[in-house]
Amino acid sequence: MSFESFLSQLKTKANELKTEALKFKNKDFLNAAMAGSALIAMADGSISTEEKQKMIKFIESNDALSVFTTSDVIKAFQDFVGQLEFDKDIGEAKAYEALGKMKSNEAASRLLVRMIIAIASADGNFDAQEKKIAVKIISELRLSAAEFELD
Secondary structure (H helix, E strand, C coil): CCHHHHHHHHHHHHHHHHHHHHHHHHHHHHHHHHHHHHHHHHCCCCCCHHHHHHHHHHHHHCCCCCCCCHHHHHHHHHHHHHHHHHCHHHHHHHHHHHHHCCCCCHHHHHHHHHHHHHHHHCCCCCCHHHHHHHHHHHHHCCCCHHHHCCC
């Protein structure tokens, strides 16, 4: 094996490790994002195609989450939706628990709120039930609803 080949393999392994480390570091953010997405998407009783597409676009364009495959994102989202459909109270408790892990990170919390508002608005109607869930999520993240013009 040539030295250049060895270096190339070493760089490849280093990049693989970096990607895995980023996934580990951002797993809580992914779960919080999918929990918030599921809560807001289910607020009006159904999940529209526009809401799903908005969520996927957000994930793909976000550096912290782009390390995850689309299938990882969809699986996490479906897990939260499934829990909400099976038992609303337990599903909500698990979703708010995932969101709560972001309380100490204001920048991540604000990004999550912006994402859920974008998802809620994706179908052209940010209704009262969606606003109520958004305010509850904002409160869980210890942010101000006024900051997002939802007071």
